[in-house]
Amino acid sequence: MTDQKNDRSEMNDKSEEELKETGELTDTGAARRSFLGKLGKGGAALAVFGMGAETAMQTMFNRSTLSSAVAAGIEGFSVPGKVDGFIYLNDRPINGELPPHLLHDEVTPFPNMFIRNNGVPPAKDGIDPSQWTLTVSGEAANREVTYSIDDLKNKFENVEMQIWIECGGNGRAAFEPSPRGNQWDLGAIGCPTWTGVRLRDVLEDVGYDKDKAVYIGYKAGDAHLSGRDDLDAISRGCPMRKAVEDETLIVWAMNGEDIPEQHGYPLRLITPGFPGSASGKWLQGILIRDREHDGAKMTGQSYRVPAYPVEAGADVPEEDMVVLEEMPVKSLITSPQTGVRVSQGDGLKVEGKAWDGWGDVEELHVSIDHGQTWQKADLQRPVNKFAWQLWEANIEFPTTGFYQVWAVATNSKGERQPMVLPGWNPRGYGNNKAHHIDVHVEA
Template sequence: MRRQTRERGLCELYQQDPEGADELIFGRKAHADRRGFLRGAGLAAMGAVVGASIPFHRNMPAGLIPAALAEDTAGFTIAGKDGLRVLNDRPLNAETPAYLLDDDITPTARHFVRNNGIAPTKIDADGWTLKIDGLVNQPMELSIADLRERFEVVRYALQLECGGNGRAAFNPPASGNQWTVGAIANSEWTGVRLRDVLNAAGVRPEVIYTAHYGADQHLSGDPAKDAVSRGMPMWKAMDPHTLIAFEQNGQPIHRMNGAPLRIVAPGWPGSTSQKWLTRIQLRDVVHDGQKMGPTSYRTPRYPVAPGEKVPHEAMQIIESMPVKSLITYPRSGHTLPVDHRSLEVRGHAWAGDEHVTEMHVTTDFGATWQKAELESPPNRYSWQRWRAHLRFPAKGYYEIWARATDNKGRMQPFTVAWNPKGYLNNAMHRIAVRVKV
């Protein structure tokens, strides 16, 4: 009987046995110090695959998939979005390739899409109302016109990131949409401060948490079920940058980004920022709505081994997102023209409720680091532009890694601790560059 075989992709091979994949593909065996020196045929094989010699091959960690091979460029675009890769169609989710996120303000057409249910099909901004109830002195029902007329209208550049951004890199794989690095955006949002609206309703002393509700439909079609209903502690709701927004980049919000009304709670998982907003309830307990359960948007309170089962009582709700950065120029796989050995690299950095104080880049797999220029943000909770001018000592294959450090001294790691749902991956972003001569 003929033995059946199954083909495995490069990422699957490395997920199952990274050092074995090294040996199988490149003839490279890992050493005890994990440096994984390439020699002879193995070095030649890897150089042939990436399309150039590798000047700093001695610094490459064992089991590292070259960035030139790690990008997944498969996918297709959706209407009204420029170049996004669709990860799922029920619910619809799509991310933006890093090189399309180079703008300081993310264009609406390049803002990622994250849905938990089915987006509403009937959207009437003129007839839309928002209910404020629960533990308030004066329940209210407000139109968008009411919000504009009764409260100060503000406009901020605010970063929103999906809590599962980076999930595709976890090993063993975590369930959920396999985001790479593109579930992040920094658009300008116009609206009113959530705290102003809540204060107008009169917040009772016993209130500790908000509860949010939207017009999207549960995937089951059951009208009694919410697609997602999350909330936040009152201190975050009262932050002056937490908005009830009705414009995105000076225009009505894109339908897939929550038109006509949404919450923007910057620096926290995007699921906190309810889309298609219809109701805000104030509660004296932590909200227990859909996607607030023991595994949704929660991580272990302590480090766990990859694949380990974590009891529900050991999981905690994600609040501020970790420090992170992205290389937006050049696009990974860039080749310098002949007789060029220098390159400007740039991108953005952000840090949840904090801010970024330093950026560093490396071209020799982390053996040495160069400090990058870092700009101040236009307002709190906006990402920050960074750039660096790099020189390459010889022709060949290089990887550029980027590392941000926040105001509390926390910096991006090369890899992050595993967690069951693949949240909060803030590992350093890396791209491939080739130098011809």
């Protein structure tokens, strides 16, 4: 039973008017209409009878609540320095995520940063950073230029920004039928601080034909899993409009130190707001392309979504799949951990993070009655564009008993996280369904 099935139920008669009457939702009519439009009938069905299934679903797919699955891990495997509780999904290639309560740091430290590898990273021991080079070339480049990391540091303005990276498939585990790929639950997201230079400055230094340039593609130093030299593990990129933004960076430091081996040592791209795969690690080359980049995992169905909504399980022709660009608005409750027990008289301070692929989260609301009524949380502005935003709300519980605290973020376009699963797609990208925690309220 999935909540997508709930969407197709016959409980669609619950009108928006009824929802509006019960919902102390937001201040602005536009955001409110947008939310109701999106939450719509599925949300009503959910509120009326779907919660049993919903709770079961969440139990199934919040691995953070499934201690046995976490404890199982991968026997004998861990990445040195990662926090206890890090959830390893795979050891070859290495992939792992965090339960939400381990994403509570304002700036994500190395032990709590998720890992998504497509191939085998170059060993840090074997890299002399003074010998590492970045070569910029491509059909639309005026010339080919090779920079050392020192060249980058000395030639261009150095910038430091806190920028989140989220795997495009974060949340995939909730989709049915199961899309291929790592079964990410909630925690393939992190927001460290990065130090480097703007990609735009480097592109300008090389010089390129602005009429011809369409896309940048990266070349990286990780090896293909098969060991074949003629195959790239991954070679993605972004359109020029994104490449020249103020926050699109080439970086050599994470949280003020060398980038850790698993996160791209000694040089990587940061392409904010896009799926993490656009932020290439172990960066060796930038191609200024005269077409949409066609490197490994740019084509076929990888990091692509249908150009139109499709039924769950549909076969979508490759020509109808378009590149996944900005990630949808999303949030997490990072404190307390789900399952917490509180005294009714104490109330509960709930805290979390919110982020959006377009760079601004405008509002955050919490609900303790499955979305019937909403309370506005205190949402901070980001330290810079594309840093995640901290939020908190103090919650009073009217009775003792079992509650779920739900959080939904609204972005600057008025788009709000759904409480049901968003549209199924063949590879399971962009699941921004609202997160919740379980709370036992005692006398």
